[in-house]
Amino acid sequence: MDNTTRGKKGEEQAAAAIENAGMKIIVKNYRQKFGEIDIIALDDETIVFIEVKAWSAFGMENLQYSLNARKQQKIIKTAKYFLFENRKYSNMAIRFDVVFVGNNAIKHLASAFMESV
Numbered sequence: 001m002d003n004t005t006r007g008k009k010g011e012e013q014a015a016a017a018i019e020n021a022g023m024k025i026i027v028k029n030y031r032q033k034f035g036e037i038d039i040i041a042l043d044d045e046t047i048v049f050i051e052v053k054a055w056s057a058f059g060m061e062n063l064q065y066s067l068n069a070r071k072q073q074k075i076i077k078t079a080k081y082f083l084f085e086n087r088k089y090s091n092m093a094i095r096f097d098v099v100f101v102g103n104n105a106i107k108h109l110a111s112a113f114m115e116s117v
Contacts, residue, residue, distance in 0.1 A: 010054025
């Protein structure tokens with residue numbers, strides 16, 4: 001399976017897991033010039049920006065190293081733009097999560113990183 005197919009399948013599995021956890025997905029694959037956010041969802045009164053990582057070659061124990069500081073900053077910048085465009089969400093609490101999909105397992109890491117001030 002190529003990376004594009006694996007990524008798309010991983011995003012579908014992550015979306016199902018997010019919805020099963022009670023979150024409401026509001027946007028998938030939000031793209032701007034800064035970058036992309038795989039899934040944007042509501043978790044009660046919190047807006048959650050979710051990066052999906054679909055891996056097959058590595059064990060789940062190594063996946064937390066997959067999101068470097070540069071990628072985090074791109075996600076944060078893209079999230080800020082989303083909030084600017086969608087002001088109805090701008091007063092909500094925000095959270096950045098990562099969902100790892102690999103080897104028939106899904107791991108949801110809530111508050112995986114924070115916006116650096």
